[in-house]
Amino acid sequence: MGLMFSIPGSRLAARSGILDLMDDLGRAMTTDPGMRMLGGGNPAHIPEVDAVWRARMTELMADGNALERMLGNYDPPRGNPHFLKSLADCLNSALGWKLGPENLAVTAGGQTAFFYLFNLLAGEMPQGGRSRILLPLVPEYIGYANQGVGPDLFVGCPAMIENLPDNEFKYRVDFTAVEAALEARDIAAICVSRPTNPTGNVLTDDEIAKLSLLAREYGIPLIIDNAYGLPFPGAIFTDASPVWADHIILTLSLSKLGLPGTRTGVVIAEPKITEAIAAMTSVTGLANTNTGQQIVLPLLANGEILRLSREVIRPFYEERSRKAHGWLAEAFEGQDCWSVHRTEGSFFLWLRLEDLPLTTLELYERLKLRKVLVVPGEHFFFGLKEDWPHRHECLRLNYAGPETVVREALGIIADEVRALRSGTLA
Ligand SMILES: Cc1ncc(COP(=O)(O)O)c(C=O)c1O
Numbered sequence: 001m002g003l004m005f006s007i008p009g010s011r012l013a014a015r016s017g018i019l020d021l022m023d024d025l026g027r028a029m030t031t032d033p034g035m036r037m038l039g040g041g042n043p044a045h046i047p048e049v050d051a052v053w054r055a056r057m058t059e060l061m062a063d064g065n066a067l068e069r070m071l072g073n074y075d076p077p078r079g080n081p082h083f084l085k086s087l088a089d090c091l092n093s094a095l096g097w098k099l100g101p102e103n104l105a106v107t108a109g110g111q112t113a114f115f116y117l118f119n120l121l122a123g124e125m126p127q128g129g130r131s132r133i134l135l136p137l138v139p140e141y142i143g144y145a146n147q148g149v150g151p152d153l154f155v156g157c158p159a160m161i162e163n164l165p166d167n168e169f170k171y172r173v174d175f176t177a178v179e180a181a182l183e184a185r186d187i188a189a190i191c192v193s194r195p196t197n198p199t200g201n202v203l204t205d206d207e208i209a210k211l212s213l214l215a216r217e218y219g220i221p222l223i224i225d226n227a228y229g230l231p232f233p234g235a236i237f238t239d240a241s242p243v244w245a246d247h248i249i250l251t252l253s254l255s256k257l258g259l260p261g262t263r264t265g266v267v268i269a270e271p272k273i274t275e276a277i278a279a280m281t282s283v284t285g286l287a288n289t290n291t292g293q294q295i296v297l298p299l300l301a302n303g304e305i306l307r308l309s310r311e312v313i314r315p316f317y318e319e320r321s322r323k324a325h326g327w328l329a330e331a332f333e334g335q336d337c338w339s340v341h342r343t344e345g346s347f348f349l350w351l352r353l354e355d356l357p358l359t360t361l362e363l364y365e366r367l368k369l370r371k372v373l374v375v376p377g378e379h380f381f382f383g384l385k386e387d388w389p390h391r392h393e394c395l396r397l398n399y400a401g402p403e404t405v406v407r408e409a410l411g412i413i414a415d416e417v418r419a420l421r422s423g424t425l426a
Pocket residue numbers: 041108109110111112141143193196197225227252253254255260263264265
C-alpha cells in the first residue's frame with residue numbers, strides 16, 4: 001500500500017478553493033507577470049505606503065542592532081510585548097476601548113488566526129456531539145471553507161438579495177434564518193467578515209448590534225474579521241463603527257495595509273481566548289514572524305498608522321472602487337443580466353452574471369486562457385444545506401492592481417460573456 005494520509009491530514013491537504021486562489025495569485029506575482037491579476041486578495045502597491053515601509057527598513061538597519069534583534073531572536077508566542085502594548089494603547093486612544101496586552105495575541109496572519117479560532121471553538125466537544133461556526137451571511141470568505149480539522153464545520157445562512165438601481169444589488173442578513181440556525185444546531189460561535197470578502201458589503205452597525213445581542217443571548221462569541229476594516233487598514237467607505245466587547249473576538253491583520261509578506265495578524269479577545277491562541281502558536285510555530293510587528297511599532301505609537309489608513313489607504317480604495325464600477329459599466333454597456341454588489345469596503349467587485357450558459361468555475365478557466373485571473377464565486381458558498389443556483393453566477397474581481405490592467409481585464413471579461421451569450425464561442 002502506498003503512503004496514506006490521516007483523515008484530518010487529507011482534509012487539510014486536499015485541493016481547495018483557497019489553494020487554487022493562492023497558487024494562481026503567487027504565480028501571477030512571480031513567474032507569470034503577463035497574467036492580468038484580478039484574482040486573490042493582494043493589496044495595492046500605494047507609493048506613499050510603500051515608501052513608509054522602505055523608510056522603516058532603513059531605520060531598522062541604521063538603529064544599533066535592531067535588525068539583528070529582529071532577524072536573530074524569537075519573540076514570545078503571544079507576540080512582541082512592546083508591539084502588544086503599543087497596539088493596545090493605539091486602539092484604546094483611537095476608539096476608547098480598555099484593552100490590555102492580555103487581550104491581544106499575534107498570529108502568522110489573519111488566516112492562521114481563523115484556523116486556530118475555528119478549531120479551538122468548534123468541532124468535537126467534551127460533552128459529546130459536534131459544534132459549528134455559524135456564518136450569518138453567505139457568500140463568505142473563501143479562506144474559512146477548508147479550515148476544519150474535523151468535518152462539517154460551518155452552518156451558513158444564504159444572504160437575502162436586494163436589487164438596487166443602476167445594475168447594483170446588496171446582500172442583507174436574514175435574521176429569521178440566523179435565529180432558526182441558532183435554535184436548531186449546536187453553534188460554537190457566529191462569524192462575519194466586515195467588510196465582507198468577497199462582496200465588499202459592510203454589515204451595518206444595526207446588523208452588528210443584532211448579531212452581538214444574539215451571540216450574548218446564546219452565550220457564544222461573535223467573531224468579526226476586520227481584515228479590511230477600522231481603524232486600519234480602513235478600506236471601508238460607509239459610516240461603520242468598530243466594536244469590541246468581552247464576547248466579541250476581533251481579528252486584525254497588517255496584510256491589507258500593504259504588508260502581506262510579513263504574515264502578521266492579531267486576535268483581540270478575552271484573555272482565555274488569547275492565551276489559547278498563544279499556546280497554539282507555540283505548538284504549531286513556536287513564535288510569530290517579527291518583521292511586521294517591528295515595522296509598524298513606532299507607527300502605532302505616533303498614530304501614523306491611523307493617519308495613513310484615513311488619509312491615504314481609504315481614499316485610494318474608495319476612488320479605485322468608483323473607477324472600477326465605471327469601467328465595469330462601460331465594458332458591459334448594452335448587455336443585460338449583469339449586476340454588481342454595492343461596494344462599501346475592501347477592494348473587490350462582486351459581479352453577478354445571470355443566465356450564463358456555463359458556471360463561473362468554467363468561465364474562470366476560459367478567462368485564464370485569455371490571461372485574466374478572477375476567482376469563481378462557487379468557493380464562497382459553503383456551509384449551506386441546499387444548493388443555491390446563485391452560487392454559479394458570481395465572480396470576485398480584485399481591483400487593487402494597476403489601473404490599466406484592471407480596466408483591460410474587465411473589458412476582456414465583458415467580451416467573453418458577450419461572446420458566450422451570443423453563442424459565438426465553442
Ligand atoms: C476576510 C479576510 N480575512 C482574513 C484574511 C487573511 O489574510 P492574512 O492572513 O493575510 O492576514 C483575508 C485575506 O485575504 C481576508 O480577505
